[in-house]
Amino acid sequence: MAQIFPRWTNQIPMLAPPIVGLVLVCVVFSVWYWFSPRHTDVGYAPHQPVPYSHKLHAGQLGMDCRYCHNNVEISAYAGVPPTQTCMNCHANVKKDSKLLKPVRDSWASGDPVPWVRIHKIADYAYFDHSAHLTRGVGCVSCHGRIDQMVVVRQQEPLNMEWCLDCHRNPAPALRPLDKITDMDWVASPEWTKEAQEKASKLQPPVVNCAGCHR
Ligand code: HEC
Ligand code: HEC
Ligand code: HEC
Ligand code: HEC
Numbered sequence: 111m112a113q114i115f116p117r118w119t120n121q122i123p124m125l126a127p128p129i130v131g132l133v134l135v136c137v138v139f140s141v142w143y144w145f146s147p148r149h150t151d152v153g154y155a156p157h158q159p160v161p162y163s164h165k166l167h168a169g170q171l172g173m174d175c176r177y178c179h180n181n182v183e184i185s186a187y188a189g190v191p192p193t194q195t196c197m198n199c200h201a202n203v204k205k206d207s208k209l210l211k212p213v214r215d216s217w218a219s220g221d222p223v224p225w226v227r228i229h230k231i232a233d234y235a236y237f238d239h240s241a242h243l244t245r246g247v248g249c250v251s252c253h254g255r256i257d258q259m260v261v262v263r264q265q266e267p268l269n270m271e272w273c274l275d276c277h278r279n280p281a282p283a284l285r286p287l288d289k290i291t292d293m294d295w296v297a298s299p300e301w302t303k304e305a306q307e308k309a310s311k312l313q314p315p316v317v318n319c320a321g322c323h324r
């Protein structure tokens with residue numbers, strides 16, 4: 111009977127386990143690497159249903175963050191604005207723009223615009239915006255220059271080490287309460303001294319695990 115497969119194919123069963131093993135190692139490594147906080151999250155800038163630009167609205171038009179994220183000082187969540195907020199202007203401004211069609215559709219139907227969430231920590235960790243803003247930590251410390259971003263991009267890893275780095279020494283992150291949304295503000299030498307004193311009265315959780323894992 112004629113040979114169908116060449117003789118070397120007899121070795122395949124013996125080669126298979128090491129090859130499968132190698133492939134597995136590669137897969138495990140890639141998953142671990144890409145899913146580690148630094149690689150999944152920093153730079154994450156998903157495509158949004160409407161090309162809304164912070165650079166235009168918060169930067170050029172100079173709108174305060176709280177015009178749209180209006181619960182940020184009183185609630186744990188900053189929240190994304192309802193369609194009504196956009197329509198305050200876009201009922202008149204650029205009212206026929208193709209780019210704004212999903213906003214008009216949402217207004218007509220009552221269904222929210224399906225914005226894609228960017229910043230997200232795991233459910234087992236607890237974060238509260240108001241606790242930070244009412245102590246004088248500004249948006250820019252945790253989100254970067256949003257006012258220069260056409261598309262929002264995650265700037266910081268938001269992992270535990272990052273939280274603790276600031277909690278161990280919060281003084282450099284403190285600013286006057288009326289500057290928390292000011293992206294251009296820089297500390298004067300007098301303020302730096304005042305901030306040291308303010309920070310000495312604060313106690314952000316560092317060794318108290320239950321402060322953030324409740
Ligand atoms: C005109 C309304 C408006 C203003 C003003 C505004 N934002 Fe936003 N913001 C939005 C909308 C809409 C989204 C959701 C779409 C997106 O991510 O671009 C958003 C998203 C964000 C996100 C990402 C949310 C997530 O999913 O993780 C951050 C952070 C943010 N804004 C911070 C700011 C800061 C800081 C300022 C002030 C410098 C600001 N915003 C001003 C409307 C606004
Ligand atoms: C305070 C008024 C105001 C509010 C509120 C506002 N915008 Fe705007 N928006 C503007 C102005 C002004 C322009 C620039 C118009 C121009 O280029 O002439 C603009 C432009 C835009 C454009 C570009 C349109 C185009 O065709 O070039 C988009 C998209 C947009 N806004 C989305 C939004 C969304 C989404 C919201 C709600 C989260 C929002 N805007 C809230 C004033 C506003
Ligand atoms: C001390 C760091 C810190 C500061 C200061 C901060 N944020 Fe956040 N922000 C975060 C973290 C962490 C998350 C993810 C929270 C989560 O997953 O529960 C987040 C999420 C968000 C989100 C999306 C989720 C949500 O809560 O609705 C928006 C929008 C946002 N921030 C806007 C702002 C604005 C606007 C300011 C300033 C007025 C601000 N943030 C100040 C750390 C911060
Ligand atoms: C300042 C807040 C904070 C404190 C205090 C804190 N954690 Fe965390 N922890 C976090 C955050 C944020 C994450 C990451 C959540 C994510 O990846 O989305 C995390 C993640 C973790 C994880 C998952 C593995 C990892 O490193 O991502 C473990 C385990 C953990 N914390 C244990 C502890 C223990 C034990 C303590 C007390 C010694 C503690 N944490 C104190 C905020 C905190």
Ligand code: HEC
Pocket residue numbers: 231235236237238241242245247251252268269272273274276277280283311312313314315321322
């Ligand atoms: C840039 C500085 C900074 C960063 C980054 C930061 N924090 Fe804080 N955090 C503070 C300050 C300041 C306080 C106020 C402490 C006080 O009031 O005594 C605080 C307080 C807290 C509290 C106590 C709030 C309360 O209600 O008692 C929690 C919980 C907390 N932070 C969680 C986190 C988590 C989780 C992260 C990371 C995802 C984080 N923080 C990142 C500066 C920071």
